[in-house]
Amino acid sequence: MEAGKSKQRSTFVRWFEAFRRRVSSGSAPDSENRQNPAPDLTRVEITEEAKQRFAQVQDVFHQVLQVEPERRESALARLAPDPGVRDEVRELLGAHLEVGVLDELKHAFDRQGAFPEASYAPGARFAQYTLLERLGSGGMGVVYRAQDTRLGRTVALKFLSPALGSDPTAKQRFLAEARAAATLEHSNICTILEIGEFEGRLFIAMPYYKGQTLKELLRGGALGAAQAVPIAIGIGKGLAAAHASGVIHRDIKPANVIIRGDGVPIIVDFGVAKVAQQSLTRTGVALGTISYMSPEQTRGEAVDHRSDIWALGVLLYEMITGSHPFRGHTDQAVQLSILTADPESISPHLDGATGLEQVVQxxxxxxxxxRWQSVQEMVKALEQIRVGSVPAEGPSGPRGGLMRKGERRQVGVLTLLLGEYDDLVDQLTPEATEALLRQVRGAVSDTVTSAGGLVHAMTGDRIECVFGIPTAREDDALRAVRAALEAQRRCAGIQVDPSLGEDRSVTLRAAIDVGVVAVHLDPGEGGPYRIGRSLIERSARLASEAELGAVLVSAECHRVVRPFVEATEGPSVS
Incomplete structure (x- = not known):
């Protein structure tokens, strides 16, 4: 067996050296006709013992790598009693320090500038667009929020890597397939407004969606089955429409799904990944995110719509559990997991969703x-699933993240009190009081909603807001602080009735507390949620002690936001 491994390794090295020489010389590796395919290393039978050994070696290697070089031997002896494991880790450490063929390839691409990035300052003009702010970047290019001066609308403008336009054939292929993607019309697919070229730069103009990517949403942890299933159904319906038109996404991942403010998922970057693979494969660049690749995709084989189904299954697993089904410290370890490992069961996270595990499996x-042979089949199965007593195909809006039976959530509660309310009621007519309250409540509601919060109740001089429902985020407490400050700023511009003969603006008292509360979907008409009152009342007591124009935060809230905001010690409130 050892001789077979050695022979296989030398075969791969010879193939890879030939590949590297062709790339370094500027020649295109013959990947499309596959006259010289890579040796098939993935078909070797791997025993369970070998998998465990591989995982152990990888784990020890990454731990030892964090230790100072002079202390690595002692750390290795402590972490790996098995001499064989120690020897394999030493080999990995030695290889890590050497410059290998992959490093040489990277340096070759760096020297050739394979992926120069478009860079424009906000305010710059590009065709009929004025760039407003940079939204993000990735391997394919950079995205800006921009103003279409011709049509007066806000768009997302994506500049693609110049490598895509350097080859006339690749450029024609990209434009042809991008135009095909532009013909897709579906409520769960990002509309392509324009595809073109300006000053030698290929670009795509798309609508600017208010919301956040699924990647950002998942930073707060698992969404749970009740919220994950409706999102997966929306993504699946978008993919079904694309597949019906012969378009395969090939790069479904959280960063390529935007969740709009109303909970509707939008698939972005349609067709780009497919074209990018075709035009860049000849330079030896492997595109895509390994964690979401199907087994056939990781092997470099031809893929079809069923690779999108696999990626949707990975997304659904991650939304339900908060973790990837296939994990590893390196891309090679992740690929091995994809090819050989069975993911951990999702049953502890199902919230009573009978049949969901079978759909994911x-x-x-x-x-x-x-696999599911069409995404329509998978969507139909998801639509039959019930989470708690709520059908999965039910509302995917603000109620979609909670079961009717309820759950406990970490939330931030912001309470705002209208300053000098009793005096205003005495001095203003009932109509003027109502008009003033409408202005204040409108300003607060807009501010809180824009910050990702929920206005829970508005009664008299009091406005209760909650951050963490329906979606929990790591920065909910900080969002509440920023919303409080912005609400005070906006309300300071609201003038009390001028007929009183004095220049007087609205002032607010504000307070924030954080903690765990019981949350239920409210079956009545009093509001979307029923929330435990203890934390809300505690926040209200804090607000009553705040000075006009100030924001009081609890000790727990201060601990969370202290690295980001300045604060002074306030009164003790029991």
Whole structure:
């Protein structure tokens, strides 16, 4: 067996050296005709013992790598009693310090500038667009929020890597397939407004969606089955429409799904990943995110719509559990997991969603023939699933993140009190009082909603707001602080009735507390949620002690936001 491994390794090295020489010389590796395919290393049978050994070696290697070089031997002896494991880790450490063929390839691409990034200052003009702010960047290019001066609308403008336009054939292929993607019309697919070229730069103009990517949403942890299933259904319906038109996404991942403010998922970057693979494969660049690749995709084989089904299964697993189904410290370890490992069961996270585990398992079958054969089939199965007593195909808006039976959530509660309310009621007519309250409540509601919060109740001089429902985020407390400050700023511009003969603006008292509360969907008409009152009342007591124009935060809230805001010690409130 050892001789077989050695022979296989030398075969791969010879193939890879030939590949590297062709790339370094500027020649294109013959990948499309596959006359010289890579040796098939993934078909070797791997025992369970070998998998465990591989995982142990990887784990020890990454731990030792964090230790200072002079202390690595002692750390290795402590972490790996098995001499064989120690020897393998030493080999990895030695290889890590050497410059290998992959490093040489990277340096070659760096020297050639394979991926220069478009860079424009906000305010710059590009065709009929004025760039407003940079939204983000990735391997494919950079995205800006921009103003279409011709039509007076806000758009997302994506500049693609110059490498895509350097080859006339690749450029024509990209434009042809991008135009095909532009013909897709579906409520869950990002509309392509324009595809073109300006000053030698290829670009795509798309609507600017207010919301956040699924990647950002997942930073707060698992969404749970009740919220994950409706999102997966929306993504699946978008993919079904694309597949019906012969378009395969090939790069479904959280960063390529935007969740709008109303909870509707929008798939972005349609067609780009497919074109990018075709035009860049000849330079030896492997595109895509390994964690969401199907087994056939990681092997470099031809892929079809069933790779999108696999990726949707990975997304659904991650939304339900908060973790990837296939994990590893390196891309090679992740690929091995994709090819050989079975993901951990999602049953502890199902919230009573009968049948959901079977849907996910079938989407993640290693062999494409064993998966759902169409995304319509998968969507139909998801629509039959009930989470708690709520049908999965029900509202995917603000109620979609909670079961009717309720759950406990970490939330931030912001309470705002209208300053000198009793005096205003005495001095203003009932109509003027109502008009003033409408202005204040409108300003606060807009501010809180824009910050990702929920206005829970508005009674008299009091406005209760909650951050963490329906979606929990790591920065909910900080969002509440910023919303409080912005609400005070906006309300300071609201003038009390001028007929009183004095220049007087609205002032607010504000307070924030954080903690765990019981949350239920409210079956009545009093509001979307029923929330435990203890934290809300505690926040209200804080607000009553705040000075006009000030924001009081609890000790727990201060601990969370202290690295980001300045604060002074306030009164003790029991």
């Amino acid at each position: 079938q989407a993640l079958e290693k062999e494409a023939d064993q």
